[in-house]
Every structure is written in structure tokens, then in C-alpha cells.
Amino acid sequence: MLDLVIVEESITSSGALSVFHAAVDELNRRYGGTSDTHHLLIDELKPPRGVFLVARYQGHPVGGVGIRPISDPGLRFGEVKRLWIRPDLRRAGVASRLMQAAEDWARGAGYRRLYLETGPAQPEALAFYPRTGWTVVDEFPEGAFSHDAASRFLKDV
Secondary structure (H helix, E strand, O other): OOOEEEEEOOOOOHHHHHHHHHHHHHHHHHHOOOOOOOOOOHHHHOOOOOEEEEEEEOOEEEEEEEEEEEOOHHHOEEEEEEEEEOHHHOOOOHHHHHHHHHHHHHHHOOOOEEEEEEOOOOHHHHHHHHHOOOEEEOOOOOOOOOOOOOEEEEEEO
16 A cells, blocks of 8 residues: 555645646546636635645655535535546555545535536546445536536535
8 A cells, every 4th residue: 555645735735736737637638628617716625615635655746636615505515526646556545545535524524415526538437436435416416517428426424
């Protein structure tokens, strides 16, 4: 098992931004588009309701994941955004550890349920989430954006 350190970092830090932009770059390459950031504001990944977690290996950022609030604030729902792992470390348990840290953070922040979406160009993600306890759902909660072709998942925390 890798000697990872997973830490909450400001989304405006160089480490967090490098991971975030690597995730966006990969999405753009897989889906053939340009950055679809108008549905995600960086400020949504800032405390107290949002977070960005960075996995570091030997001090270097090798992955990350964010959580932002969605829907009616009283429902305490969050959305997982931009899970990304450096390609040479995929299938080494980094994603599982990041997602567990994200779920733990969400629980501690008072979230009741997390949602996420992934798409057909991400077969690894489509296989990963059900293996780690996420349930497929047809819709996101009212007021939360979801891409038409997305596969949607939820997990109670």
C-alpha cells in the first residue's frame, strides 16, 4: 500500500489547482470538449460547506477530489467533483482512500447524502463507484445540475 497523505488544501493552492486542472484536462480529452466549468464554481469547493482533498505521495500531489453543496441547503446534500488520480498510480487504492476521506469529511461537515455523476467515456469510474457502495439513481435532487448523458450515483453518509 502506498504511503499516502490525504490533506484538505485550499482549492486556490498550487497543489489543489494542479490536480483540479488535470481532472478537467482529462475530461476534455475524453469527451472532446472544452472546460465545462460554468456548472462548477471554484468557490463552491471552499470551506465551510465545500472542500478539496489532495492525496500526496512523497510530497507530490497525485490525486484529489472535491465536495460542494447542492440543492436546498436544508437537505444537507453534497456533490463529489473532480476525482482524479495520476495515471501511473491508478488501481493502487488511491481513489478508494480519497473517496473514504471525502465521505468522512462530508459526515463531519453535517452532510446527509452525497451525489456524483460520471459518463460513458469513464468506464473505470462506472465500475468503481458501485464496487464502493454507491447506488445508481435516475435523477439528482431538485435544483442540482446533471449532464443529460451522465450516470448518477448517491451514497448516504
